Amino acid sequence: xxxxxxxxxxxxxxxxxxxxxxxxxxxxxxxxxxxxxxxxxxxxxxxxxxxxxxxxxxxxxxxxxxxxxxxxxxxxxxxxxxxxxxxxxxxxxxxxxxxxxxxxxxxxxxxxxxxxxxxxxxxxxxxxxxxxxxxxxxxxxxxxxxxxxxxxxxxxxxxxxxxxxxxxxxxxxxxxxxxxxxxxxxxxxxxxxxxxxxxx
Amino acid sequence: xxxxxxxxxxxxxxxxxxxxxxxxxxxxxxxxxxxxxxxxxxxxxxxxxxxxxxxxxxxxxxxxxxxxxxxxxxxxxxxxxxxxxxxxxxxxxxxxxxxxxxxxxxxxxxxxxxxxxxxxxxxxxxxxxxxxxxxxxxxxxxxxxxxxxxxxxxxxxxxxxxxxxxxxxxxxxxxxxxxxxxxxxxxxxxxxxxxxxxxxxxxxxxxxxxxxxxxxxxxxxxxxxxxxxxxxxxxxxxxxxxxxxxxxxxxxxxxxxxxxxxxxxxxxxxxxxxxxxxxxxxxxxxxxxxxxxxxxxxxxxxxxxxxxxxxxxxxxxxxxxxxxxxxxxxxxxxxxxxxxxxxxxxxxxxxxxxxxxxxxxxxxxxxxxxxxxxxxxxxxxxxxxxxxxxxxxxxxxxxxxxxxxxxxxxxxxxxxxxxxxxxxxxxxxxxxxxxxxxxxxxxxxxxxxxxxxxxxxxxxxxxxxxxxxxxxxxxxxxxxxxxxxxxxxxxxxxxxxxxxxxxxxxxxxxxxxxxxxxxxxxxxxxxxxxxxxxxxx
Numbered sequence: 103x104x105x106x107x108x109x110x111x112x113x114x115x116x117x118x119x120x121x122x123x124x125x126x127x128x129x130x131x132x133x134x135x136x137x138x139x140x141x142x143x144x145x146x147x148x149x150x151x152x153x154x155x156x157x158x159x160x161x162x163x164x165x166x167x168x169x170x171x172x173x174x175x176x177x178x179x180x181x182x183x184x185x186x187x188x189x190x191x192x193x194x195x196x197x198x199x200x201x202x203x204x205x206x207x208x209x210x211x212x213x214x215x216x217x218x219x220x221x222x223x224x225x226x227x228x229x230x231x232x233x234x235x236x237x238x239x240x241x242x243x244x245x246x247x248x249x250x251x252x253x254x255x256x257x258x259x260x261x262x263x264x265x266x267x268x269x270x271x272x273x274x275x276x277x278x279x280x281x282x283x284x285x286x287x288x289x290x291x292x293x294x295x296x297x298x299x300x301x302x
Numbered sequence: 303x304x305x306x307x308x309x310x311x312x313x314x315x316x317x318x319x320x321x322x323x324x325x326x327x328x329x330x331x332x333x334x335x336x337x338x339x340x341x342x343x344x345x346x347x348x349x350x351x352x353x354x355x356x357x358x359x360x361x362x363x364x365x366x367x368x369x370x371x372x373x374x375x376x377x378x379x380x381x382x383x384x385x386x387x388x389x390x391x392x393x394x395x396x397x398x399x400x401x402x403x404x405x406x407x408x409x410x411x412x413x414x415x416x417x418x419x420x421x422x423x424x425x426x427x428x429x430x431x432x433x434x435x436x437x438x439x440x441x442x443x444x445x446x447x448x449x450x451x452x453x454x455x456x457x458x459x460x461x462x463x464x465x466x467x468x469x470x471x472x473x474x475x476x477x478x479x480x481x482x483x484x485x486x487x488x489x490x491x492x493x494x495x496x497x498x499x500x501x502x503x504x505x506x507x508x509x510x511x512x513x514x515x516x517x518x519x520x521x522x523x524x525x526x527x528x529x530x531x532x533x534x535x536x537x538x539x540x541x542x543x544x545x546x547x548x549x550x551x552x553x554x555x556x557x558x559x560x561x562x563x564x565x566x567x568x569x570x571x572x573x574x575x576x577x578x579x580x581x582x583x584x585x586x587x588x589x590x591x592x593x594x595x596x597x598x599x600x601x602x603x604x605x606x607x608x609x610x611x612x613x614x615x616x617x618x619x620x621x622x623x624x625x626x627x628x629x630x631x632x633x634x635x636x637x638x639x640x641x642x643x644x645x646x647x648x649x650x651x652x653x654x655x656x657x658x659x660x661x662x663x664x665x666x667x668x669x670x671x672x673x674x675x676x677x678x679x680x681x682x683x684x685x686x687x688x689x690x691x692x693x694x695x696x697x698x699x700x701x702x703x704x705x706x707x708x709x710x711x712x713x714x715x716x717x718x719x720x721x722x723x724x725x726x727x728x729x730x731x732x733x734x735x736x737x738x739x740x741x742x743x744x745x746x747x748x749x750x751x752x753x754x755x756x757x758x759x760x761x762x763x764x765x766x767x768x769x770x771x772x773x774x775x776x777x778x779x780x781x782x783x784x785x786x787x788x789x790x791x792x793x794x795x796x797x798x799x800x801x802x803x804x805x806x807x808x809x810x811x812x813x814x815x816x817x818x819x820x821x822x823x824x825x826x827x828x829x830x831x832x833x834x835x836x837x838x839x
Contacts, residue, residue: 105529106521106524106529106533106537109529109534109537109538110537110538110541112608112611113537113538113541113542113611114541114542114545116321116608116611116612116615117541117542117545117546117571117575117611117615119317119321119615120567120571120615120616121545121549121567122317123317123616123634124563124564124567124615124616124618124619124631124634124635125549125556125563125564125567127313127631128560128563128627128628128631129556129560129563129564131628132558132559132560132563132627132628133560135559154488156488156490156492157426157427157488157489157490158421158424158426158427158488159424159425159426159427159429159430159490160426161426161492161494162425162426162429162430162494163425163426165701167622167624167625167626169624169625170624173624173693173697174624174697174772174773175773175774175775176772176773176774176775179774179775180775180779185626186625186626187626188558188559188560188626188627190626191557191558191559191561191562191626192557192558193558194557194558194561195554195557195558195561196491196492196493196556196557196561196565197493197557197558197559197561197562197565198492199559199562199622199625199626201494201621201622201700201701201705202701202702202705202706203701203702203772204411204703204783206779228414229414229415231780232780233780233783233784234414234780234783235411235412235414235783235787236414237410237414237415237418237424237425237426238414238415238418238419239424240418240419241419241420241421241424
């Protein structure tokens with residue numbers, strides 16, 4: 103039993119070392135990062151939209167982490183934004199960095215496409231972008247006979263919507279679109295090297 | 303560089319150095335002194351040189367010529383029967399479920415409107431359902447089931463407390479049903495590999511802990527003086543997984559960017575410290591056992607074990623190279639990823655070196671064919687992984703289908719092949735019955751092999767081209783998407799073949815449980831044996 107115990111204790115200790123270097127130390131360092139002045143906390147609606155983003159797995163095709171142009175220039179040249187810094191994610195619980203770019207990076211999609219109508223229409227029928235393989239989110243919309251006061255109608259176009267009635271966005275669709283619009287990190291990041299006034 | 307970063311760097315460096323010095327010290331002081339003798343503990347007296355492939359008519363043969371050691375082994379095998387069967391049976395159920403979701407997700411990538419109106423089948427939900435079903439359902443449950451069978455054999459004593467493992471499997475299965483249901487309802491925790499809501503994760507902790515009970519009790523009763531290397535891997539894996547799973551799932555602890563480091567520290571450790579040790583541990587048993595030949599270097603296998611523990615535990619951050627996290631952290635993970643070639647090469651020398659001169663057996667033994675191809679793919683996918691962690695390669699492959707291909711090379715061509723092979727070995731031992739149809743094993747083998755080959759090649763090519771195009775803004779994004787479509791279609795073809803293979807396998811497994819086919823006194827091999835009968839028990 104002694105040797106079996108030694109193996110188990112030894113392997114647990116090694117994992118402890120890894121936890122120290124990969125979990126504890128980054129946690130300490132990152133939590134002391136400066137929060138950029140331009141970063142706003144999410145509103146209740148945007149947070150609800152963020153949950154819809156999580157529930158429907160947007161992160162499996164979209165990243166939220168533009169990289170340094172000196173490393174991957176495509177990120178800047180596709181207008182995905184400046185490199186993100188840890189402080190940008192202060193209010194992100196959990197983080198949604200993502201690891202796939204089947205679709206484009208969304209870290210600044212709110213700045214790139216600042217139209218609520220476009221986002222709603224695109225969620226209803228992503229193929230308004232020709233060739234897109236994004237799945238439709240029609241289940242976030244409902245069809246009504248008459249559009250009530252305060253409801254947001256979208257116009258999918260002939261042949262793309264239902265034969266009768268009007269398509270209106272549900273609370274979920276609106277929240278999700280508002281969250282996408284809130285993805286705007288174009289403010290300056292204090293922790294990045296500044297081009298004109300080098301701080302250090 | 304700020305002082306904090308400098309200090310962190312120094313601490314990390316010191317810690318790694320201490321780890322390395324400890325390793326060197328233990329080698330110098332003969333902590334690995336078992337020597338070649340220990341490599342023979344898996345054989346009964348006089349068994350070396352005789353291959354063991356699925357059962358002879360064990361009971362009758364034993365009754366006619368009693369052999370104390372073989373009788374004891376037969377009892378050890380029978381003692382784990384119920385527990386191992388429950389875990390392996392559940393695993394096979396989950397691979398069918400997982401394949402279905404995987405195949406559907408794959409199809410939806412080139413036919414996005416398929417089932418488009420249903421939130422239950424939207425891509426972003428079924429993709430994580432696939433991952434969780436095959437990781438925690440198939441791979442983990444099959445691994446635990448095989449471990450439950452191997453532990454009594456390795457310790458040469460019957461399994462004690464098997465009922466705890468059975469109870470554990472019930473809880474684990476409930477956890478899977480609830481967890482997958484939660485993802486399907488949109489209640490995911492939102493991080494890859496950690497989608498199950500943390501409340502449900504508690505079930506896995508309890509289920510896993512219940513499995514540890516019989517393993518520890520049996521380890522206490524063991525009658526062998528040497529712990530064979532397979533037991534090292536199994537024991538360590540069973541220590542690592544609960545710690546990892548617990549820390550990573552602690553709710554509300556790691557916000558923002560530090561959540562990403564924990565996320566990928568965990569996700570890669572599920573591969574590195576959970577399924578990899580299970581996979582190579584099983585291969586370390588099966589290859590020498592079927593060949594009837596001890597592994598060529600026992601010392602090397604132990605160095606491989608400790609270096610795997612040291613290096614694999616710190617590679618996770620190579621999943622966020624270029625991301626918003628400290629550079630020292632990324633560099634640390636890249637260094638460890640490259641260092642991983644040490645354990646990989648030691649394992650390769652042992653696995654493939656032991657095969658030298660015995661490759662002919664691949665023609666007849668199903669277990670050996672599956673397990674050795676799995677071991678070969680371990681070497682391949684690990685070396686590929688070390689390359690992928692380099693910044694210059696990662697800048698191309700990151701965020702593309704290339705990574706998905708690599709993940710399947712590891713989880714499928716390496717791990718699942720070894721699990722398939724081991725199940726072909728174990729079942730006749732547990733059921734005292736031979737596999738009913740030789741051709742079904744053959745069909746299973748060819749379907750999954752051709753399937754994964756198509757899968758891997760198509761996504762590797764697609765991912766590489768995708769990565770090159772994404773480097774600059776010269777190609778329109780939508781043109782890149784269009785370029786990948788034929789490859790995604792090919793992936794669906796590969797996935798279909800793999801799923802068909804799993805259906806064949808599951809059918810055969812059921813037939814085996816029901817003892818269909820005719821009673822046989824020879825192992826079911828790919829081709830009728832011409833080898834002298836006494837060469838294979």
